[in-house]
Amino acid sequence: MSQQQLKEKREALGKVWEEYRKFRDKLPDNPDEWTAEINEKYEKFDADIDKLDRQIGSIERDIKDAEREKRFKAPETEERENFNVPVEKTESDDSEQRKSEAFDKLLRGGLPALNQEERNMFAGSDIGGGYLITPEKFVGGMLKNVDDQVKIRGLATVHQLKKAASMGVITFDNDLDDWGWTTELATGALDTGVEFGKRDLAAYPMAKRIKLSETLLRLSNRDVQSIVRDRMAYKLGGTMEQAYMTGTGHKQPIGLFTVSSDGIPATRDVATDNTATVLKADNLIEVQGTLKDAYQGKARWLFHRDAITKLRKLKSSDNQYLWTPGLSDGVGSRILGKPYVLSEWCPNTFTANQYVGMYGDFSYYWIVDCLNMQIKVLKELYAETNQIGFIGRYEGDGQPVLAEAFVRIKMGS
Numbered sequence: 001m002s003q004q005q006l007k008e009k010r011e012a013l014g015k016v017w018e019e020y021r022k023f024r025d026k027l028p029d030n031p032d033e034w035t036a037e038i039n040e041k042y043e044k045f046d047a048d049i050d051k052l053d054r055q056i057g058s059i060e061r062d063i064k065d066a067e068r069e070k071r072f073k074a075p076e077t078e079e080r081e082n083f084n085v086p087v088e089k090t091e092s093d094d095s096e097q098r099k100s101e102a103f104d105k106l107l108r109g110g111l112p113a114l115n116q117e118e119r120n121m122f123a124g125s126d127i128g129g130g131y132l133i134t135p136e137k138f139v140g141g142m143l144k145n146v147d148d149q150v151k152i153r154g155l156a157t158v159h160q161l162k163k164a165a166s167m168g169v170i171t172f173d174n175d176l177d178d179w180g181w182t183t184e185l186a187t188g189a190l191d192t193g194v195e196f197g198k199r200d201l202a203a204y205p206m207a208k209r210i211k212l213s214e215t216l217l218r219l220s221n222r223d224v225q226s227i228v229r230d231r232m233a234y235k236l237g238g239t240m241e242q243a244y245m246t247g248t249g250h251k252q253p254i255g256l257f258t259v260s261s262d263g264i265p266a267t268r269d270v271a272t273d274n275t276a277t278v279l280k281a282d283n284l285i286e287v288q289g290t291l292k293d294a295y296q297g298k299a300r301w302l303f304h305r306d307a308i309t310k311l312r313k314l315k316s317s318d319n320q321y322l323w324t325p326g327l328s329d330g331v332g333s334r335i336l337g338k339p340y341v342l343s344e345w346c347p348n349t350f351t352a353n354q355y356v357g358m359y360g361d362f363s364y365y366w367i368v369d370c371l372n373m374q375i376k377v378l379k380e381l382y383a384e385t386n387q388i389g390f391i392g393r394y395e396g397d398g399q400p401v402l403a404e405a406f407v408r409i410k411m412g413s
Helices: 003-025 036-083 091-109 116-120 136-149 151-155 214-219 224-246 281-290 305-311
Strands: 131-133 157-161 170-172 194-196 204-213 300-303 338-342 355-360 365-378 387-400 406-410
Touching: 003 036, 036 305, 091 136, 091 224, 091 365, 091 387, 136 151, 136 224, 136 365, 151 224, 151 338, 151 365, 204 214, 204 224, 214 224, 214 387, 224 365, 224 387, 281 355, 281 406, 300 305, 305 338
Parallel strands: 157 365, 300 338
Antiparallel strands: 131 365, 170 194, 204 387, 300 355, 355 406, 365 387
């Protein structure tokens, strides 16, 4: 993808948006008064804008990936061509390579494909149960793919644990006191607003089974680890996203839209001006104003795509649209001047007392990944259909650690 393509898509988005504005400005402010014909035309505009917005985002990601690829490859090329310095393998590199090769054999043929020496490389694994702890390179690559799919992970604070253990979470029951002037030998007053929370971030297990064609694994020009990793990441991403949104906190993450004293309590909900079925522009202005200035710098909106469709119809009291398109470099589409992220797992039921979105600094959502991921290969179970099964076992957790960094949007009663 090129900068020229990006420019063309932005120009197309700007043109569609201007046509939409001219169309919308002639309509009644209340969408409930729109005719079927008006709604049909609006939906066409909305679909076109959505499509262009996604295309712009995709091109921007491709350009960034290409730049990273070029940057990462350049030092190695320069070193080899200009200085002719041989790349020496260390004993650690050789061990990792042999372990990767053994893991590749496992994915293709299951445990019977490994000799005893190769099995011994996976110390701590449940060999008898068929599970092997995967190389960290495999887990790291899979979680990177998950990060690309799950928007919250890209904004959250992610901690990685080498082993399945728990991690105490610092909670702020009240904002920290200001620093105080003191003397040379004094240490200042004790602050009681910060303490370790009652709930630890723990390594809760999650499992998923996938099946892949043996022919695909045998004939594909991609290595088998990449194929298995990408498919598992795709499946894991959806499960994670759902938990980060609506998880109960019982042996799973506490979701952003779950009312909890360990996460975000009901006191952070704002339903002002919303009716039981209609999201109002004044509500979003109220929500944005509820968040303290300290969190505004990194603040984002979080919505389902259905909510964005509704928000494009809304104008503030000064006749300005809440949603504005991103038409310049580094500036995506915005709501009230702030960027937003979309999630298919964000609540989107526009009925009384239901959550429909959020505004906040998502770096105060903490995630723990345990790198002791396990995998089991089911070589024989699906032999009749020419497939191999893989069961992945991931362990992790997540929760909001500072309630005042978030404001939830709720429909009226």
